Amino acid sequence: MSKKTKTAFVCNECGADYSKWAGQCSACGVWNSLSEVRLGPAHTDSRAANFTSAQAGYAGAAGQGKVQKLSEIDLSELPRIPTNASELDRVLGGGLVPGSVVLIGGHPGAGKSTVLLQTLCHLSQKLPALYVTGEESLQQVAMRAKRLGLPADHLQMLSETNVEQICLTAGEVKPKIMVVDSIQVMHMAEVQSAPGSVAQVRESAAYLTRFAKQTGTAMILVGHVTKDGTLAGPKVLEHIIDCSIMLEGTHDSRFRTLRAHKNRFGAVNELGVFAMTEQGLKEVSNPSAIFLQRADEIAAGSVVTSVWEGTRPLLVELQALVDDSSLGNPRRVAVGLDHNRLNMLLAVLHRHGGVLVGDQDVFINVVGGVKVMETSADLTLLMAVVSSFRNRVLDRDLMIFGEVGLAGEIRPVPSGQERLREAAKHGFRKAIVPAANRLKTDIEGMQVIPVKTLAEALNALDMA
Template structure:
């Protein structure tokens, strides 16, 4: 007698499931987002349900299934697998960890498949690697590898979208690193819904993750993004995987930035920079140099700041444009910075700096498409606004950084000395910094002006 299939109701927004339909999802609060999903009988094929025979002897993240005291756990780290791309290794925390699952997302055309194909072609020269493509044909991938001049004699390819078949094939090939491109086109036969649906993405990711944990395979999943830039699919997908990284970049820019949003094996604030060339994505070892390609004549509103990305400082140019507004409600536009923080800092500028731009349109842009996630650019933003408002260019060799408080005080930022040394290395000779970041040892050829309040910083600009 055939087994009766189970029925569940899954939220299309967050992936939460329920035994019966409801008008509102209790997890995320979305209305009319529950859809019916029919699940087939449980899959009992031992070949796909248990992967321990594929690579016997691995004692990784899956554990041994027994209780241990915290002090008895072996602290010896698993050897990482270097990807031969220093910028990618930096974001991953030093390389791929056996048994880990990495999800890389990005807009179409950002270069996700390109950077992974480059990585696997080089890794396949020293260890077994498998590239699973579900969106492109094998001929398309081979044509890209030939165009980029990649070594293609050892990389194993598979064109498949069925998750169970992928794991069975991988169990025979036994790769150390496997790429699945992409998770949105993968499907399982027992899940009665279309590929890309919440149920399919969730179950396929869970099945592949279980395979990676039990066999010690470093698994990389490619994910699509929605219109607002977030990863498509259920939110539970980000909880299943170990590392989530985003490849960002616009079509009109040749530079791409790689940033981790979640990493169980390293820091999440590292930034990798790549340049798109005819030979694929090339690493940028000195990002400050590319973001400081300034014009010969510096215009008003252009100021350089030093931000901290992971374990290294990064010099970026911040531009401001202040112009008379023809609207009753002046515009405030920030690209690369937080819009709400811009409004707050303009209020501080009026209250404690005596500069009123309430009737002016204010536009802020971070050159190069970099997103500033920290508060060290507060003082730089206000200095650039004042420079543009008064139409007075600042010195070309000046760097400014510091956090601005609501009382008009200039607060210190972490790693101030390292920021100044990076600026001095690139030829900057003057710096306006918080008093708390005053140098203990002077840097040859650099004048450091330490300020405590916003008024002092504006006076220092007037004197420069």
């Protein structure tokens, strides 16, 4: 008797399941987001259902159903596998964790396959590693490794797209680290959908994750991105994996940024910086020096600020251009900053700073393509706007940071002393900071000006 095929409808945004199709997902409220998922009969192949515990010492493997008291749980540090790239280790939280699943996404040509091939070629010299390629042939990968001059004598390669066969082969090879490139081309025989569909991506990722947990294999999945820059596939994919990182960079820039959006074993919003060279992606240990490559003659509207990225400060240049508007509604353009926050801060500047730019076009840009997500750049943004509006060039060795409240007060930001020390290390000699962030001990060669209100900051720069 044939086994009946199960059918479900899954929301691409939140991963909610439904027994029948609906125009709107009741869980997240998004319209036209349900896709049909056809699942075959329950898988009964014991070879694929029961994976070999290749690493018996792994303490976090799935399937260990022993009940323990919270106080009896071993709190020893999870073992980490260094990747031989300090910037990648920084984003991962210190290295790869056995049994963890990492999803790395990025636009085509960003360098996902390159950085993973470099990492595995070096790791394979010390640990068994397996690179599974489903999009490229083995010859293409070998040509890239030769062009980059990578050690290729120990890395094991597999060209396969069937998930069950990949796991069976990996069970025989017993790798410590495994890369699957990419999850969008993987498929399972029991799922009656095309590779890349919601059903295939969801079931393939769940199957590979189960394999990683039960064998203690550190697994890295490569994912594609959509037009708006988000990871393709169902949202449930991000709930399955342990760490989600994005490799970002424009085609006209040789620099790439690696940022963690989810990490169960480390900090989120950690930033790693790489430079694309003929020898592949090279890590940049001092990213502030890159983003501070300023012109010999600084124009009005250019100010440097310090933003906090994960566990370290990062100095970036913020530029503003204020010009007469020929439109009834002046334009407000913010690149690298929140557009709504720009409008709010301009209102604060008028009310509490006495500077009216309501009839001016205001353009804001963060140099280097960095996206500033925190509020420490508020005061820097307003000082750059006033500098451009007054056509006053600020000192080259000036650095500003601070959050601006709706009442015009300057609020403190976290890790103020670390930001100032990073600025002093790069030659800055003057800083305007919130009064609550004043230094307890002076930094040699740096003048720190504490301010409590927006008016005090304008007076400090003689731009009131």
